[in-house]
Amino acid sequence: MASLTITLQDINTYEKETFISALANLFEGPPWIVTNAYPTRPFASLDQLHQVLCSIMYAAPLDQQVALLRAHPDLVGRAALIGSLSPASKGEQAAAGLDQLTGEEIATFQHNNKLYRERFGFPFVICARENKKESILDGFDKRLNHTFEQEVTLALTEVAKICSLRLRDLVVDDSL
Template sequence: MTTGPKFTPQEINTLSHDDFVQVLSSVFEGPPWIVAEAWSSRPFLSLDHLHASLCAVMYAAPIEQQVALIRAHPDLVGRAALAGTLSPSSTNEQAAAGLDRLTAAEIETFSHYNQAYRERFGFPFVICARENKKENILAGFEQRLHNSRSQEITLALGEVAKICLLRLRDLIRS
């Protein structure tokens, strides 16, 4: 993430479908179906246009596909984080929120919230960690556990969109 953006929007527009998917596959967790489908929306006039096109695909998907996208996200301070097996993007994002420097008691608190949230909604809690610190994330758990499942799907997709934009900014010069 510290190397700076690698591509211009014009360069992104010239990529083959396979190269486009390979270059942008990291902007979403899980299989790159959103990126693959958005390729046909070229040319992208700007980073914001590309982001809007990607999000349009995400929001237009059937609910089952949206939930699968949410489920592709790792738990915050979950098993993958503790084992060091997160994607590089997720590792850096959780570290930016200070989630790599927690006490044993804080890890237990996150574990409790992760479990309660998954039991209630059937998918992990998604929040843009780069825009939050641990205190805000814990407060988010407490607030959002009272929402309906449909409210949480909507909120989670909004957070996925924020994550996508930040990851695009890491890849593309505007």
């Protein structure tokens, strides 16, 4: 996905603005997680960088976590249908086959998105690259029965998976 190779050594030596710009797309929405990770450099490995990023996300106040979740696009939502997803989100939804749905399947996703958003106040977040349309639809069914607290926790776990995959697409671990 990345057009240029960035190494972990590069990440460790970047000035703050370059660091933020390089890693901002690991998460949807404003780059507050990446910004807060900057002072913790240098990172010994990509795993350590990922752990730091996720620790910041998990330690954030609930309202900031929910804002992070709200920054995610709906699966097969308006942004996907009009072609305005970020390149990362577009590729992730395509990897799950969500760019090849029938009209009926699109309607099912949109109905589930609406139910989920009404129940929890944020979009259904799942690591699409680790799923296909069937497992995503099953996920809607199961997760609509969760409590708000359970669902925030699970959605953040999915964000962590998305971040890990995006990080590995972007940065070469030259620490070995």
